Ligand SMILES: Nc1ncnc2c1ncn2[C@@H]1O[C@H](COP(=O)(O)OP(=O)(O)O)[C@@H](O)[C@H]1O
């Protein structure tokens with residue numbers, strides 16, 4: 290049986306604007322094409338921080354220019370970002386597969402993810418969205434009532450609440466498409482955050498972390514592997530320090546210890562290691578890999594990347 294893999298794509302797989310995205314997705318499609326050609330069954334999730342910020346600003350400008358237009362809520366901006374990114378990614382993958390004479394359809398699924406309205410994340414915005422700003426631009430935004438944070442030494446960005454995903458609403462559809470042999474892009478941008486009120490789902494003003502949503506996707510699909518593709522080949526302890534050490538394999542217990550020791554930056558590497566640990570610990574035989582986008586195939590074959598391995602590996 291084909292190994293089932295959930296791929297979480299980071300910012301470098303998509304770029305920061307329309308022109309960058311058109312180019313980046315071609316590169317990304319090659320990396321994913323390698324996995325599909327090697328026989329893996331793949332589901333793809335992706336981030337949306339820069340894109341959802343851009344859409345939100347554009348929608349705000351539209352409303353300012355013409356107050357008769359609706360104020361577009363963040364949940365709708367996330368839905369728009371799934372369509373915008375999915376459109377480019379789906380087309381790039383379609384072309385890549387056709388070039389390889391692989392006859393598989395690619396589909397982007399608008400995906401909603403239930404969150405808890407009482408999640409403490411709503412009181413403490415941490416998810417960076419939109420473009421990087423100077424300190425002066427950030428101060429101006431704060432005066433307008435927005436939350437802003439310094440993002441891992443790279444500049445200032447607006448931040449928004451990022452509750453944990455509880456349940457992927459369209460899970461059955463994702464399974465059906467995957468079982469039918471299709472390549473599925475789902476839970477883009479972490480999924481559209483929704484709050485369940487009886488049968489009604491109400492959009493929530495938040496952006497879910499795609500690493501956590503991908504972990505939920507991988508668990509619900511009983512995937513063999515969660516592969517988180519980002520801009521570094523491996524995870525390090527003492528990152529950027531003279532005693533930096535790149536890691537090949539981490540047990541769940543080691544990953545937990547390194548998290549507690551503060552080796553992984555909040556908002557960048559920490560959610561990836563937390564999601565990887567959660568997946569690896571969730572059932573016997575599950576492995577999570579964090580590596581470079583370009584090294585996806587080598588990572589899954591075990592020749593590079595950082596692997597977080599679960600209980601069965603630990604007891605060997
Ligand atoms: N301990 C660590 N090991 C490796 N990279 C780290 C570590 N801590 C922080 N990082 C940074 O985290 C980045 C990945 O996070 P980010 O850029 O937010 O991811 P994404 O690919 O999802 O957009 C890496 O490129 C690296 O600069």
Ligand SMILES: NC(=O)OP(=O)(O)O
Nearest residue numbers: 336337338478498499
């Ligand atoms: N939603 C999300 O996790 O986006 P980024 O990966 O761009 O931060």
